[in-house]
Amino acid sequence: xxxxxxxxxxxxxxxxxxxxxxxxxxxxxxxxxxxxxxxxxxxxxxxxxxxxxxxxxxxxxxxxxxxxxxxxxxxxxxxxxxxxxxxxxxxxxxxxxxxxxxxxxxxxxxxxx
Amino acid sequence: xxxxxxxxxxxxxxxxxxxxxxxxxxxxxxxxxxxxxxxxxxxxxxxxxxxxxxxxxxxxxxxxxxxxxxxxxxxxxxxxxxxxxxxxxxxxxxxxxxxxxxxxxxxxxxxxx
Numbered sequence: 001x002x003x004x005x006x007x008x009x010x011x012x013x014x015x016x017x018x019x020x021x022x023x024x025x026x027x028x029x030x031x032x033x034x035x036x037x038x039x040x041x042x043x044x045x046x047x048x049x050x051x052x053x054x055x056x057x058x059x060x061x062x063x064x065x066x067x068x069x070x071x072x073x074x075x076x077x078x079x080x081x082x083x084x085x086x087x088x089x090x091x092x093x094x095x096x097x098x099x100x101x102x103x104x105x106x107x108x109x110x111x112x113x
Numbered sequence: 114x115x116x117x118x119x120x121x122x123x124x125x126x127x128x129x130x131x132x133x134x135x136x137x138x139x140x141x142x143x144x145x146x147x148x149x150x151x152x153x154x155x156x157x158x159x160x161x162x163x164x165x166x167x168x169x170x171x172x173x174x175x176x177x178x179x180x181x182x183x184x185x186x187x188x189x190x191x192x193x194x195x196x197x198x199x200x201x202x203x204x205x206x207x208x209x210x211x212x213x214x215x216x217x218x219x220x221x222x223x224x225x226x
Binding site: 046093103104105106 | 119147155156157158159162206208214215216217218219220
């Protein structure tokens, strides 16, 4: 089956710290991989995506590289800000199938000034 | 700009009543929409796939008679929670696929009292 496993939270960092949130997946077929962010009181927003192996998705200083050999899609940011505090979800979709998303459990990130 | 709009954002209803949540695709047609539910501190779980002009496809364990889905047009899907109970209180969110990306609505917070 298809599944996503994320680093357990909550994660608390100081402003300007380096961030890594681990994500690994199991999938049949060739998934696309996504990171979604949910700010307090809001719905999910697409943060970045990668559709094939070795692709790097990037947005707002966040990056994630699709690693087929390690079945991973870790989220990184070199210098976090207080405004990055949110819940981050790793997800995959199998485009050839129902095209629905399978989510990880989410990682709550809190950045302290 | 927004791709998907969901309404209402917040709703409180009495136990035993029904409540309807709308999901609209903006400026494009969506033959398929997805409904997710997120309980506190848990990940999003797919409830059902809404298909325009045909019956929705429900995930295992989701009561189709309780969560009525109607996808009557190419831009609108509705989720009706019938005979709501406090345990139905949750965050409900819809999504649509545009190109190779899945976009989410703002989500609807349902509280059943």
